[in-house]
Amino acid sequence: MKVxxxxxxxxxxxxxxxxxxxxxxxxxxxxxxxxxxxxxxxxHGALAGxxxxxxxxxxxxxxxxxxxxxxxxxxxxxxHGARNAAAAA
Numbered sequence: 001m002k003v004x005x006x007x008x009x010x011x012x013x014x015x016x017x018x019x020x021x022x023x024x025x026x027x028x029x030x031x032x033x034x035x036x037x038x039x040x041x042x043x044h045g046a047l048a049g050x051x052x053x054x055x056x057x058x059x060x061x062x063x064x065x066x067x068x069x070x071x072x073x074x075x076x077x078x079x080h081g082a083r084n085a086a087a088a089a
Contacts, residue, residue, distance in 0.1 A: 003033050010037070012053050020062045024052065027069035031076060039072050 002008075013021045028036045040052050046068050047055035056065060 010040070012040070016053060016056060017062075020056060020065075023062060024065050024069050027066040027073065029070075029073040031073055035076060039069060044068060 043049050043051055
């Protein structure tokens, strides 16, 4: 994530599959860093009330989370990249 002129990699991502994290982040399109972080941290009804990391750890398919991320981005008007992720899922 880029905040200001600095790049950050959230510590929670270190325990996750790098390709899954990248695919989900791409599905979030052009959302700002704080909006992307909120997607990762909040609990989602579509993920049984779990955060993205908890849902993935519990075995949720990455494709399901990508679709959710793409929908989240569309709702916030940041569909750039999100359409491609939704179509691929």
